[in-house]
Amino acid sequence: MKFEKVPCVLMRGGTSRGPFFLESDLPREQAELSHFLLAAMGSPHNLQVDGIGGGNPLTSKVAIVGASTRPGVDVEYLFAQVSIDRAFVDFSPNCGNMLSAVGPFAIEAGLVEAQPGETKVRIFNRNTGVLVEAVVQTPGGCVDYAGQTTIDGVSGTAAPIRLIFRDAMGSKTGALLPTGKVREEIEGVPVSLVDYAVPMVLIHAASVGLAGTETPEALEADADLLARLEILRLEAGRRMGLGDVSQIVVPKLALLSAPRAGGTLTSRYFANSRRCHRGHAVTGALCIAAASLLKGSVAADLAVPDAARPNTFALEHPGGRTQVGLERDASGQLAAASLVRTARRLFEGNVIVPLPAFAA
Incomplete structure (x- = not known):
């Protein structure tokens, strides 16, 4: 050969x-x-x-x-x-x-x-x-x-290395809220379907019986949980206009809960239907930050903003913390988001x- x-x-x-x-x-x-x-x-x-x-x-x-x-x-x-x-x-x-x-x-x-x-x-x-x-x-x-x-x-x-996202709304679906709703239910579970940098299904961890602080290994070992989350993700993909998403990894899914270490939110982000990220995806952090500004969303209900730094969003995750900078226009809407990587x-x-x- x-x-x-x-x-x-x-x-x-x-x-x-x-x-x-x-x-x-x-x-x-x-x-x-x-x-x-x-x-x-x-x-x-x-x-x-x-x-x-x-x-x-x-x-x-x-x-x-x-x-x-x-x-x-x-x-x-x-x-x-x-x-x-x-x-x-x-x-x-x-x-x-x-x-x-x-x-x-x-x-x-x-x-x-x-x-x-x-x-x-x-x-x-x-x-x-x-x-x-x-x-x-x-x-x-x-x-x-x-x-x-x-x-x-x-x-x-x-x-x-500073990354600045200036036009990330509707990255795959064409809209920040692809279904037009800030919150809806799938199989009785409240969710927010948001597309900023990446389409995501945002779920309050407590609504599926979790604390939100579980380790990635514990989440991956729970076969019943993974099967339930995949049912939610597949239906979310259909509602977001992405069709049958069984063979692709978007929309991504995150289990959210209140912060524990002085951040804005806690997240457990799934890289695919079977693997929970040991840290957090950049695009996922940006999407959750954008969702936290939407009144009534799952993210906004759990977020604890920093009054001293209203344009900073700190996401707690298994690997530590990811900080996102938010830029707003004159009407208060998100105009750009940035973060620092290496x-x-x-x-x-x-x-x-x-x-x-x-x-x-």
Whole structure:
């Protein structure tokens, strides 16, 4: 069997990790691209032992980056969630953690010219159609990964990367409230169906018999709970206009409860129907923050705003805390949301795949 070498860079973005590819090096047709990514990551296999995946949803992610011809956009980013135990690649969601490494990757790949001090990279996410600005530290015109910023879920310190979401309402459905309702019921459970950066089903943990402080391991071990949550998610997807979502990971789901450590809310966020995030997704944190501003929503009912910092939202999760900055317009509506992540370039070289997997 012959093999093909394809250049890639392994990067940590926020609390996720995966290979970054230049769009020009990969197949363009989605079925061929999926076939290649499965071979590169080693799926389907629970350890992804025959590829470079990490055997966990947070380390089975791929970023594909290319130059953009859109006005006001520097680069375009396509995110791929590669399934571990089945031959499926989901292109429906965005990943805000992986997004935090797109700016540094684009600069070092020569797609964006670095500026003295810091460089703003305007990124169009093809999965959701959302434009995000990433502010990357570039002293002397070079990307600097070293710094004193810490984020929960990652050891050590690194340079800050600020992500600013300016048009994230209705990322997949076209509306902040796809059903037009702030609160409704599914199977007798009150929910809020909200789409800001990612479509989500927000549930008060107590309404399904939980405290909201359970560990991810405990939640994943409760088969009856997972089955019930998936019923709620499937119906939410139908109501949100997403159709049959049984084979994709959106809408995402979060169990919310009151804060315990001085934050605004507590969340248990599900990366897919069987896995609870050990920390929290960036896009999920943004969506919950936006929902907390909607009077009558599940999130707003539980939120404890900080009167001294009304434009700061602090989300407590199993890995610690994620802080979101909120910008409001003159009418008080959410105009933009931002947060700080870190990233690191880990490895660069070639991923080697069987030639039949590379059909371009």
